[in-house]
Amino acid sequence: MAGVTGRPVRVAVVDDDPLVRSGLRLLFAGRPDLEVVAEGADGTEVAGIVDAHHPDVVLLDVRMPRVDGLEAAERLCARPRPPYVVMLTTFHADAYVLRALRAGASGYLLKDAPPRELIDAIRRVAAGEPILSPAVTRRLIEQVADPVSHDRRVAARARLERATDREREVAAAVARGLSNAQIADELGMGVPTVKAHVSRLLTKLDLDNRVQIALLVHDASLLS
The missing domain is CATH 3.40.50.2300 (Response regulator)
Known part of the structure; x- marks a missing residue:
């Protein structure tokens, strides 16, 4: 697209x-x-x-x-x-x-x-x-989704293992609903670098958009 x-x-x-x-x-x-x-x-x-x-x-x-x-x-x-x-x-x-x-x-x-x-x-x-926004996605998940099964959680965590530690930090920030500018400020990097990390996450994890990154992080139960 x-x-x-x-x-x-x-x-x-x-x-x-x-x-x-x-x-x-x-x-x-x-x-x-x-x-x-x-x-x-x-x-x-x-x-x-x-x-x-x-x-x-x-x-x-x-x-x-x-x-x-x-x-x-x-x-x-x-x-x-x-x-x-x-x-x-x-x-x-x-x-x-x-x-x-x-x-x-x-x-x-x-x-x-x-x-x-x-x-x-x-x-x-x-x-x-x-x-x-991923923040709205999380509220939607909390209201309508079944609890994440053990198998789905394990599969999501294994999938996220394809990413580097830094990319997983960016993924978690995306799932918290932060904008690129907010992620850049929180993680101490430039906005172009954040965009590059998001692009690599989409490619590595075979996802279409940021919403799906948030859903994968949720399935992995990586947010408190």
Whole structure:
């Protein structure tokens, strides 16, 4: 996935509620840097929409009647060079959202979020920045996730062993919700160095974004 430069961000909206779809289309219509290129009412339509319209960002309703947003997100994120995937939900804590984040979704949006927040979120995710902070991820995990099993904890710790000690320090800071600037200040390094560590973590651990780093650190039970 790559950030978008020099043209409007192409957005597809997939939600079984036509009022939600029309509301989002109207919301984005007055923004020259955002363009709704396609709409769908069910997860069964997602593959065709992506193939035909090549959106940069796909907004997926979590709960749809035939193929839900979770399954659609998993299918999209498994593609080579997939679009950014953002889950739409009315629930602050939804186990489906957590599973979608594990699959590679870049974050989630609440449907009742203020318009400015929704617009800013789409711009940020199109630039490659997950819109769900690791701090929010932790709260979501605490509310909806099953306790981490012994096997999952062991597997997560083994995976993190691929990283250097410094990279694990950065991973733990990411999971605490710190920004790159805050990590740099806390660990005594420059922001470009922090970015380089995060990039190496994503590569070494075969992850898609910072949210997944936070989830892996949680699974390893490395945060108090």
